[in-house]
Amino acid sequence: MDVRQKWDQRYGDTDYEPSSEPSPFLTEATATLTPGTALCLAAGDGRNAVWLARASWSVTAVDISAKGLEWCQRYAREEGVTINTIEADLASFDLGHQQWDLITMIFFNDPALFPSVRQSLRPGGHFLFHTFSVGQRRQKWGPSNAAFLARRQDLEDGFGDWPWPRFGDDDYARSDGRIESSLRLLATNPPNTNPADTDRPSSD
Numbered sequence: 001m002d003v004r005q006k007w008d009q010r011y012g013d014t015d016y017e018p019s020s021e022p023s024p025f026l027t028e029a030t031a032t033l034t035p036g037t038a039l040c041l042a043a044g045d046g047r048n049a050v051w052l053a054r055a056s057w058s059v060t061a062v063d064i065s066a067k068g069l070e071w072c073q074r075y076a077r078e079e080g081v082t083i084n085t086i087e088a089d090l091a092s093f094d095l096g097h098q099q100w101d102l103i104t105m106i107f108f109n110d111p112a113l114f115p116s117v118r119q120s121l122r123p124g125g126h127f128l129f130h131t132f133s134v135g136q137r138r139q140k141w142g143p144s145n146a147a148f149l150a151r152r153q154d155l156e157d158g159f160g161d162w163p164w165p166r167f168g169d170d171d172y173a174r175s176d177g178r179i180e181s182s183l184r185l186l187a188t189n190p191p192n193t194n195p196a197d198t199d200r201p202s203s204d
């Protein structure tokens with residue numbers, strides 16, 4: 001079974017209950033940001049995408065699972081917000097060039113996308129990451145497969161030269177009482193301070 005089938009099966013299960021609780025790191029770290037365009041990578045059933053849309057962000061949600069995005073659209077309708085959903089494999093999805101004010105990668109770990117994330121964020125735009133860390137192996141739940149567990153070094157390699165207004169690499173108690181080991185980062189693409197790099201016409 002490939003990844004698409006696996007997630008379609010999970011979201012299509014008759015017992016599947018979508019979550020309406022967004023990442024607490026997302027809600028806390030974006031509280032002081034000015035809403036603009038947001039791209040939610042691997043958005044799943046839309047708990048984070050809908051929260052952003054309700055907070056006035058203009059949201060595009062990408063996921064490989066059509067079933068996941070159906071939940072996302074259903075939830076958006078219930079909440080009276082609009083979300084642009086795109087069914088795509090992120091391995092071959094074009095994130096664009098300097099077009100997003102915020103990109104989220106939440107409970108999805110793919111450092112190979114970091115270069116595309118960098119080039120698709122506007123100057124002054126933000127990358128928000130929240131995913132299980134390798135420390136999650138100490139807990140008695142959640143993934144243990146190394147591919148799903150984020151490493152701090154990957155974030156350093158990808159975004160070490162950008163300011164990190166928010167960062168966490170620790171264990172905390174979730175609302176359901178379970179302890180989560182995760183890496184949480186808000187990294188900011190430095191605003192463009194070189195007039196030669198802006199789109200403004202020159203004065204001469």
Ligand SMILES: C[S@@+](CC[C@H](N)C(=O)[O-])C[C@H]1O[C@@H](n2cnc3c(N)ncnc32)[C@H](O)[C@@H]1O
Binds near residue numbers: 007048063106
């Ligand atoms: C653990 S869920 C997280 C969903 C959401 N970010 C959240 O926090 O609720 C992982 C998501 O990644 C998606 N996914 C996995 N591989 C993908 C790929 N190659 N391209 C796009 N989405 C993918 C799955 O369909 C699933 O919705």
